[in-house]
Amino acid sequence: MSAASLNITGLTAGYSQTRILEGIDLSVPAGGKIAILGRNGMGKTTLFATIAGQTRRHAGQIMMDDTDLTALDGAARARAGLGLVPQNRAIFRSLTVEENLATGLKDRPRSAIDEAYALFPRLAERRRNMGGQLSGGEQQMLTTARTILGQPRLLMLDEPLEGLAPVICDALMEAFTQLAASGQMTILLVEQRLKAAFDFADHIVILERGQVAWQGTSDALQSDPATVERLLGVGH
Numbered sequence: 580m581s582a583a584s585l586n587i588t589g590l591t592a593g594y595s596q597t598r599i600l601e602g603i604d605l606s607v608p609a610g611g612k613i614a615i616l617g618r619n620g621m622g623k624t625t626l627f628a629t630i631a632g633q634t635r636r637h638a639g640q641i642m643m644d645d646t647d648l649t650a651l652d653g654a655a656r657a658r659a660g661l662g663l664v665p666q667n668r669a670i671f672r673s674l675t676v677e678e679n680l681a682t683g684l685k686d687r688p689r690s691a692i693d694e695a696y697a698l699f700p701r702l703a704e705r706r707r708n709m710g711g712q713l714s715g716g717e718q719q720m721l722t723t724a725r726t727i728l729g730q731p732r733l734l735m736l737d738e739p740l741e742g743l744a745p746v747i748c749d750a751l752m753e754a755f756t757q758l759a760a761s762g763q764m765t766i767l768l769v770e771q772r773l774k775a776a777f778d779f780a781d782h783i784v785i786l787e788r789g790q791v792a793w794q795g796t797s798d799a800l801q802s803d804p805a806t807v808e809r810l811l812g813v814g815h
């Protein structure tokens with residue numbers, strides 16, 4: 580298993596007849612770390628949902644390596660190596676941590692769960708606790724680990740740090756950095772915390788009203804406070 584590239588061209592998509600994304604072009608090399616930024620409602624979640632096959636696509640192509648994802652339904656995209664960790668941390672509240680992890684194994688042996696515990700030791704300590712008993716940070720670790728056990732080659736993380744304490748955010752960001760460094764997956768991160776995005780990503784894309792308003796290196800954006808202010812506003 581190795582990281583996959585992503586090439587999106589002319590992507591226009593939305594919900595039913597409503598177009599939210601308009602003419603998105605985006606290239607991520609295999610093994611890349613990219614952050615998708617933008618104010619609320621600018622289309623970040625819709626972009627992930629569209630890559631995952633959960634919206635209506637009106638035009639454009641989405642290539643993961645040589646595979647045209649638009650020809651596949653959502654389940655086939657997941658089998659092809661696409662992983663999405665959604666914003667809502669959907670875990671099974673009445674299953675234990677270990678049972679939750681087992682649902683992400685696909686055809687892998689149960690022993691593979693140890694990979695999740697190596698990445699998030701906190702989950703090993705809580706393996707027999709119910710999902711519903713976990714803190715928000717632990718739930719985020721669980722939903723992330725469950726997706727990673729399916730060995731995605733392209734991983735999309737939608738605002739994983741939302742509402743979490745700084746110490747938990749640091750643990751999560753460290754795990755994401757470790758995963759990217761493994762060479763096994765390309766990572767796309769939607770994040771509101773600018774510092775976390777800057778520290779993690781080598782490339783940044785800013786969406787505004789469903790279009791790519793800016794893209795470039797993390798360093799270039801950090802040295803351009805006017806663009807940060809214009810497209811991301813105060814409070815970041």
Ligand SMILES: Nc1ncnc2c1ncn2[C@@H]1O[C@H](COP(=O)(O)OP(=O)(O)OP(=O)(O)O)[C@@H](O)[C@H]1O
Nearest residue numbers: 594597599617618619620621622623624625626786
């Ligand atoms: N299921 C849906 N049906 C119709 N419109 C939707 C749906 N989900 C989102 N939208 C609309 O699509 C637009 C983009 O929303 P989206 O959630 O993609 O933005 P976002 O950048 O991820 O925002 P946030 O940072 O608040 O999560 C918004 O105008 C939103 O109201």
